[in-house]
Amino acid sequence: MSPIVFVSLGPGEADLITLKGLKVLQTADCIFYPATILKEGAVSSRALDIMMELDIDPKKTIPFHVPMSKDRSPAIDAYNRVSEEAVQQYLLNLKVAIVAEGDAGFYSSIHYIFDTLVKQNIRVEHIAGIPAFIASGALAGIHIVKQEEELNVIPGIISASSLIDKINSGKVVVIMKVSQCQDAVKECISAIPTATFHYFENVGVKEKEYYTCDTQEIISRKFPYFSLMIIHQ
Template sequence: MMYPITFVSLGPGEAELITLKGLKTLQSADRIFYPATISKDGVQTSRALDILSELDIDANKLVPFHVPMSKDRSLAIDAYNAVSEEIKKQYKTGQRICVVAEGDSGFYSSIQYIFDNLSDSDFPVERIAGIPAFIASGALAKIHIVKQEEELNVVPGIISASDLKERIESGKVVVIMKVSQCAEAIKECICEKLDATYHYFENVGVDGKEYYTKNTSDILDRKIPYFSLMIIHK
């Protein structure tokens, strides 16, 4: 029996936030490919591996693929193409293959390049849903992200101050992923003292590293890291 190649969403960082379906799929897999990065001093880091380890997934199943952290996206694309070819080879041996992604694998996930490569090559693929970071952030802050007739806008970190101001003033709830990419635009809106609440988060779901504040002075003074997001309410 040939099983589909399954893309399993790990959730935002806390191991227990994976779905039961996702966990069972990982436990029954023969090979699990997970993303990792290599620092300049040669050290591998992977939030996905941290989650898999906490879930007690057999380490013998795990296969890292290294994604270059570079503004030159062609390097990352080459890495995704290379792991896609390796997955195809292992799939043809009859193994049950999983590819994992943090958050939800269909929500701003670079795993899409692997998914599309396999799908375009007529390999059977499926995806198991997970919890994206902004949903976990709402729970951490004890807020309703949207309610009643409110409209939600999700922005991938690339937005101007004028565009952001317009969305806030129109009454939309704005979720900003990768806050570091538009930190100056956010700070400009804060300094204009718009009628809004800025819920700021870092490393949601990562034990010992979570950070949340809605204090605008703290946000203005803070150095914004890569793993950050914001929810803005008018």
């Protein structure tokens, strides 16, 4: 049987998928993709938008709805249902793909599905992709790390004091989902005027990309969900 393949779509721009990932999507029999039901009832899916730009046959795409809540139990239930459906297709000897934005193995909640399948001894494969912070560096035209510099990639759940310590350690800091710690970040901007704060929103999404290193501009903004930051001391 063909393995269930986890395909990384990249940060949002369709052209940033790898050729290997694209070939898997083109030859797959069914493709599971994450979607979110908005408050007004509409369905939103960056993953589907990317696949439509790549001319992937919509007839073989299957959405799974991931509730956006701090309580992760509804989302985990959704991932468990996807795992069951994917195994059913796999046992029919179909070519199954599951897509994730960015890289499927880098801060991707899709790992719940991956881990579940591995525990069931289902053959799986992970195709690498471009994570959002790499695309952000390219957008800003900066070298994220140079020579012997060290990189510290952290989630958005961090206090101002901890973040200040990380910045002052001399390492380059990348914060994923920076909307979760925007007050801490704004406090750090005032506390460490020698640091450069590169702020990004919706990297890879046409007409929505935003980048600035103007600290006053950053302080005045409300950070959306799809935002991240690269900090150089």
